[in-house]
Amino acid sequence: MTVTAPPEVDREESTGRVGDVVFAGISRGSAIVIMLALAGVAVFLLQQGLPALGNHGEAAYGKDNIWAFVWPLLFGTLLASVIAMLIAAPLAIGVALIISHYAPRPVAKVLGWLIDLLAAIPSVVYGLWGIQFLALNMVPVYKWFDAHAGWIPFFEGPVPNSGRTMFTAGLVLAVMALPIITAICREVFAQTPLMHQEAALALGATRWEMIRLAVFPYARSGMMSAVLLGLGRALGETMAVALVLAPTLIVSFNLITAERSSSTIAANIALNFGNASGSKIDTLIFSGLVLFVITFAVNFLGRSIAARGQRG
């Protein structure tokens, strides 16, 4: 029996190989550019921000030291973002479930588009909407809270007639973070293995029970990382908050007043950078460094939870 020799492939002349090399080069280059950009930002923030560590008095906007300046802003940033997540996360999970499991396909498609459109609205538009529409319409709600739940520190008046409060900022951020959380949850829900959903249905589960038995356990880590990525978005949001909140350096849990409400790092930088000079610039950049570290940590946590979910 004769064995036919495999046909000689002329590797040198194969265009596929050249394409391989070029493509590998391009993708490696892109990866390096991204690393350099990130490192560049980090180096810039460290270089410009760290000298502000010793700032106090005038250079720290009248505070005794830099931490007394950054802390209220950091607090405000976290408070606004947490309010946003408390509102956005259940809403986003609900909408994602409607799209993936409840609505008939045409309706789900349209709903998906609408949610994606929310992501395309510029943040300054959200800010304007926040001041001109949302804030004003929330005033009666705040007044009601002040009257009926004023004994809780969150809801102590007086309520400003402009409605520009921490809670309004949180609401605007919630709407802005909605699309990313919904999009990720929708994808994860839709990937739930059919056989586990059928297992639940065959046991006599209603649709909601099926979702609790099969979909949520499968999607838990995905939902968690979706919320953290949404949180990352809310932490760094600038324009919308800058328009809604007045820049004050106060640590306060109060959600519905103007005088005693905190501001956020990003908004504070946007509002003050134009007038800043000398060491005040360093101070603002240092607050930017703090925000960078926090946002980076939140995103990193989100990604690592998502990765852990995929492994096991």
Next chain:
Amino acid sequence: MAKSIDVSDLNIYYGDFLAVEGVNMTIKARSVTAFIGPSGCGKSTFLRSLNRMHEAIPGARVEGKVMVDGQSLYEPSIDPVAVRRQIGMVFQRPNPFPTMSIYENVLAGKRLNAKRMSKSDADALVERSLRGANLWTEVKDRLNKPGMSLSGGQQQRLCIARAIAVEPQVLLMDEPCSALDPISTAAIEDLIAELKSDYTIVIVTHNMQQAARVSDDTGFFNLKATGEPGHLVEFNPTNKMFTNPDEESTEAYISGRFG
């Protein structure tokens, strides 16, 4: 507890597509009924129509009647969820819930029906169900391990334990052994023979020897032609089917002269 099923003039559609046409049969209580036939002939679809599982696919609907102990399954007033609590199902690939322990898997269905159960009742039910599925001795020392840590055959028996824990009247099995090795297959077949005394069992199988070994009655499904709907060619006691079938095409299929 076990109930008989009467099917008359059943047509099953996916949207406008007629998948199975004109099925008439009586499935006896406390017996094993097997469906055989080539792939795509509608035997799984028909099986799923017996507990309305096919409705999980949008657009699926039926015409005709399915009566379980005199009660029509497709009355508008009948909730498909209630139907599935009475008529359990075991699937082709073992599908224990991946995040749950063996113990929790067995209780999953029961937890839906009865919210509160005392620890001792739950323990007793888990033991009874696992014993019923011939799995108790193998897993009794690791009930809190994940269900996915078991072998394929054990997982399938866990799924059977989960199905019988809700005390259904009928147990539907959709090629329950097709993903298993011969030893595990034998274990499941033994189990089917035991379960027959308590449940009405309907099984779809591609393995003709399996149908001959485990079933009392056999139904042969086939396509009239490519693109035509599937239909029931012959339904007879298994003995007769495998020795002296009424239809020539049944004999051709069983003896391997298929075409």
